[in-house]
Amino acid sequence: MNPQLSANPLTDLHQLLVYPFMVHALEAGTIVAVMASVAGWFMVLRRETFAGHTLSVMSFPGASAAALAGLPLSLGYFSFCFVAALVIGASSRTAGRRNLAQESAVTGTVQVSALALGFLFLSLYGGILENLEALLFGSFLGITTGQVETLAAITVGVLVFFAITGRPLLFSSVDELAAGARGVPVRLLHLAFLAVLGLAVAATAQITGVLLVFALLVAPAAAAQQLTARVTLGLALTIVFALAIIWLGLTLAYFSVYSVGFYVSTIAFALYVVCRGGRTVARRLAAA
Amino acid sequence: MPPPAIELRDAAVTLGGRTIWQDATLEIGDGEFVAVLGPNGSGKSTLLRVLLGQLPLSAGTVSVLGATPRDAKQEIGYLPQRHAFDATTRIRGVDLVRLGLDGDRWGLPLPGRTDARRRVEEAIRLVAGSAFARRAIGECSGGEQQRLLIAAALVSRPRMLFLDEPLDSLDLANQTSVTTLLNRICRSERMTTLLVAHDVNPLLAHLDRVVYVAGGRILSGPPAQVITSETLSELYGAHIEVLHTSDGRLVVVGQPDAHAQHSDQHAHP
Numbered sequence: 127m128n129p130q131l132s133a134n135p136l137t138d139l140h141q142l143l144v145y146p147f148m149v150h151a152l153e154a155g156t157i158v159a160v161m162a163s164v165a166g167w168f169m170v171l172r173r174e175t176f177a178g179h180t181l182s183v184m185s186f187p188g189a190s191a192a193a194l195a196g197l198p199l200s201l202g203y204f205s206f207c208f209v210a211a212l213v214i215g216a217s218s219r220t221a222g223r224r225n226l227a228q229e230s231a232v233t234g235t236v237q238v239s240a241l242a243l244g245f246l247f248l249s250l251y252g253g254i255l256e257n258l259e260a261l262l263f264g265s266f267l268g269i270t271t272g273q274v275e276t277l278a279a280i281t282v283g284v285l286v287f288f289a290i291t292g293r294p295l296l297f298s299s300v301d302e303l304a305a306g307a308r309g310v311p312v313r314l315l316h317l318a319f320l321a322v323l324g325l326a327v328a329a330t331a332q333i334t335g336v337l338l339v340f341a342l343l344v345a346p347a348a349a350a351q352q353l354t355a356r357v358t359l360g361l362a363l364t365i366v367f368a369l370a371i372i373w374l375g376l377t378l379a380y381f382s383v384y385s386v387g388f389y390v391s392t393i394a395f396a397l398y399v400v401c402r403g404g405r406t407v408a409r410r411l412a413a414a
Numbered sequence: 415m416p417p418p419a420i421e422l423r424d425a426a427v428t429l430g431g432r433t434i435w436q437d438a439t440l441e442i443g444d445g446e447f448v449a450v451l452g453p454n455g456s457g458k459s460t461l462l463r464v465l466l467g468q469l470p471l472s473a474g475t476v477s478v479l480g481a482t483p484r485d486a487k488q489e490i491g492y493l494p495q496r497h498a499f500d501a502t503t504r505i506r507g508v509d510l511v512r513l514g515l516d517g518d519r520w521g522l523p524l525p526g527r528t529d530a531r532r533r534v535e536e537a538i539r540l541v542a543g544s545a546f547a548r549r550a551i552g553e554c555s556g557g558e559q560q561r562l563l564i565a566a567a568l569v570s571r572p573r574m575l576f577l578d579e580p581l582d583s584l585d586l587a588n589q590t591s592v593t594t595l596l597n598r599i600c601r602s603e604r605m606t607t608l609l610v611a612h613d614v615n616p617l618l619a620h621l622d623r624v625v626y627v628a629g630g631r632i633l634s635g636p637p638a639q640v641i642t643s644e645t646l647s648e649l650y651g652a653h654i655e656v657l658h659t660s661d662g663r664l665v666v667v668g669q670p671d672a673h674a675q676h677s678d679q680h681a682h683p
Contacts, residue, residue, distance in 0.1 A: 171504065289522050297517030300505050300551075303494035304566070307466060308518040309487070351504040355550035360504070 131381040142380060150269040151386075154277055155372035158330045161281040162342035163368035164288055165326040167361055168319065170347040172299045176230050177214050177320060180237040181207050181327045182339045185261055187244035188328075194251040199261075200332060207324035210236055215317040224302055224316065264335030266376065266386045273332070280329045287322050295319060296357065338387050342368050345394035349401040367397055417480050419444045419574065419606040420465060422632070425474035427460055434460050436473065438632035440625060445604045447597055447620055449611050449637075452627035458610045459495065461627060462576050465608070466492060479573060491567035495578035495610070499559055503552035507562040510551055511537055514566030537569035538562075541595060557588035561595065568599065575600070577609040581616060589616040614641065615663045641666070 129141045143149055169178045184206040192202025213236055218229030260268075288295070298305040298312040306312045331339045346367035350360045375390035418441040426436035434457040442448055450458045463469040464476060467483030478486040491514075511534050516523065523530075538547045541561040546554050551562060560580060567575060577596070581589045597620040600607040611617060614624065618637060625634040626641075629650050633640055640646075641664055646654040657665040 290520050292522060293513070293517050293519055296505075297513045300503070300510060300513065301494075301496075301563075301566075303496065304492065304514070304563075305517060307468070307487075307492045307494065310518050355504045355506045355509075357505065357509050 129381055138377075138381075142377060147267050147269070148376075148380060150271065150274055151266045151376055152373070153274045154269045154333050155266065155376055156369060157274070157277045157281050158333050159342055159368035159372045160365055161277075161284050161326050162330040162339070163346045163364045164361065165284060165323050166343040166347040166368075167350070167364045168288070168295060168299065169323055170344060170351060171296075172319070173226060174229070174320070174323070175344055176233050177211075178323055178327060178343055179340065180214070180233050180240070181210055181320075181324045182331055182336050182343075183237050184210050184240055184324070185328070185331055185336045187240045187247060189261055190244050190247035190251060193253070194247045200328070203331070204325070204328045206240070207328045208321055210240065211320035211324035212317060215320040218316075219313070222313070224312075260335065261331075262335050262337050263385070263387050264331075264333055264338055266333060266379075269333065277329055277333070280325060284322055284326050284329075287318070291315060291318065334390070335387065338390055341371060341390045341394035345398050346371065349398045352398075352401040352405045371397065416444055418442055419446070419479060420608075421475075421477045423475045425464070425476055426472050427457065427464060427469060428472040429460070429469075433472075433630060435627060435630050435632055438474070440632060440634040442606065442608070442623065442625075442634070445600070445606055446622040447600045448606075448608045448623045448625060449614060449617050449621050450608060450625045450627060451611060451614055451641075456627045456629075458627050459578055461625070461632070462492075462578055462608070462610060466490065466576065488570075489573045491570065491572035491575045493563055493567045493575075493577040493580055495582070496563075498556050498583055499552045499554075501552045504550050507543065507547040507549060507551050507554060507558075507565075508534060508538065510562055511547065511565045511569050514569045533569055533571075537565040540568060540599060541565045555588075556583050556585070557592065560584060560588070560592055564592075564596070564599075568603075572605070574606040574608070577607070579610050579612065581609075581611060581613075586616075593617055593620060618662075618664065 132138055132141075143152075166178070169175060185203045188203035188206035189199040190202075191206070192199045195202070214229065214233050217232045219225060220228055294305065294310045295315055297308075298310050298315055302312050327339055327343065330342055334342060346364045349367055350363035353363060354360050371390055371393045374393050375386055378384075378389045379386040420440070420442040422438050422440050425438040427434045438461075450461060452458050460469065464471060465478055465483055467478075467487050476483060479489055512530070514537075515530055515533060535544075538544055541564050543558065543561045543565055546558045547562060547565075551559060554562065560583075564575075564577075564580070567577075575596075580596070581592060584592060593616050596607055596609065599605060608625075609617070614621075614637070621637050623634055624637045624640050625632060626646070626649060628646075631649060633645065633649055641656055643654060643656045646656060646666065653668055655667045657667060659665060
């Protein structure tokens with residue numbers, strides 16, 4: 127197989143969709159882009175990027191624990207993500223209020239313990255962790271129909287969660303004290319958000335790999351929040367950016383010799399730089 | 415005579431075995447503009463939390479708008495004590511105000527609720543915030559942020575407004591303008607307004623009543639009666655002097671902070 131990019135977009139599209147593996151990759155990529163970007167928008171607004179990163183690291187102890195116990199790797203990953211989300215959420219409060227300094231310290235500690243546990247399980251297991259490369263760098267090109275369906279189901283669940291909790295979650299993300307005084311269950315929402323974030327991170331990492339989760343989780347939201355402080359527009363831009371990153375990344379990788387991961391991360395980074403630079407220039411011009 | 419908006423009878427609060435204040439009896443009339451004063455740690459915020467139904471009394475009774483604080487909660491706009499939003503908070507003032515209206519509701523907002531949008535605009539006009547409400551809140555000045563937060567507390571059209579140190583992080587000019595704004599809203603909307611403050615002076619010209627929390631007790635009355643050398647000395651159980659400066663400001667001298675006060679009590683039981 128050696129597809130060549132031609133001058134005719136229709137021919138290119140036909141080439142892109144001729145193999146089922148490529149269709150599955152595009153389907154799965156589209157699904158995780160929507161899920162990760164919406165979860166990421168709230169994560170960036172709430173300043174919980176480090177927590178999101180730590181949840182993605184949970185794949186290491188999760189997968190090695192599952193290998194040790196002879197269970198499916200993804201089961202280990204989802205369980206570790208869930209437990210870590212609850213630990214971070216439950217221990218990041220002082221006097222009933224969110225404490226960002228404490229949250230990042232707790233998150234760092236959780237991350238270190240997770241890595242240590244991962245190494246322990248791995249040496250107890252004694253073997254070589256299969257699919258280690260897929261764990262880190264993803265497996266865009268070996269996705270089955272079953273996986274696409276599972277991802278779609280998780281994504282629907284995550285989106286329903288955000289549709290239901292959207293307003294109180296936004297309220298407590300921006301002004302937790304005022305939200306709490308109005309009867310929003312801020313503590314419970316914090317835990318629920320981290321648990322759902324863990325679910326989204328775990329599901330996304332199955333496709334993009336642990337190292338590239340952030341291309342979809344942080345970059346689109348961070349870029350969109352550079353451009354607008356509007357809620358609906360910001361969310362819409364975030365989704366559009368994530369889709370653009372994944373579609374462009376897959377297409378370019380298909381027509382060239384470099385990997386999906388390279389293109390996805392490079393496009394995500396470039397997007398953030400352009401948005402941030404554009405905002406700075408716009409403010410200078412407005413001030414001048 | 416109409417029933418008082420807020421009424422405490424022989425009330426006491428105990429937190430972790432320590433009595434914050436006791437034997438507190440006070441009445442606040444409908445539509446009054448009231449400052450809650452007292453040294454740090456004396457229990458001013460505790461009083462607000464009791465009135466908001468967040469803390470139970472250990473003795474006595476409390477009623478807010480003729481009901482229990484929990485039942486009255488929906489009628490109260492509340493502005494917590496806070497540090498300013500930092501510059502990277504990416505949400506617009508107008509969205510923050512909207513959250514004050516329906517941010518506690520589950521589910522997606524119905525599209526095109528013009529009624530909600532009108533009320534948000536009305537609250538922003540009331541605080542004279544139209545010029546900056548569409549900027550990101552983190553890019554607004556401290557005074558502008560405070561105005562938008564007041565709009566967020568007002569937008570649900572409460573009957574009372576509680577503000578915890580709303581003047582704290584503001585410069586003198588903004589302290590004056592926010593005070594004038596709050597007083598105007600209190601009078602025009604007939605909204606009972608309770609604000610916790612460090613310094614009575616920016617408020618002095620407007621106040622109907624002060625509630626003074628000190629030495630484990632609470633006293634209330636018109637400022638001229640409460641902020642005097644005799645009354646405060648009795649309340650603190652120490653010699654306090656209230657000085658009047660030539661420009662009409664009050665200076666309270668000899669006011670011990672709450673912790674010194676408590677260690678004194680331990681030394682002389």
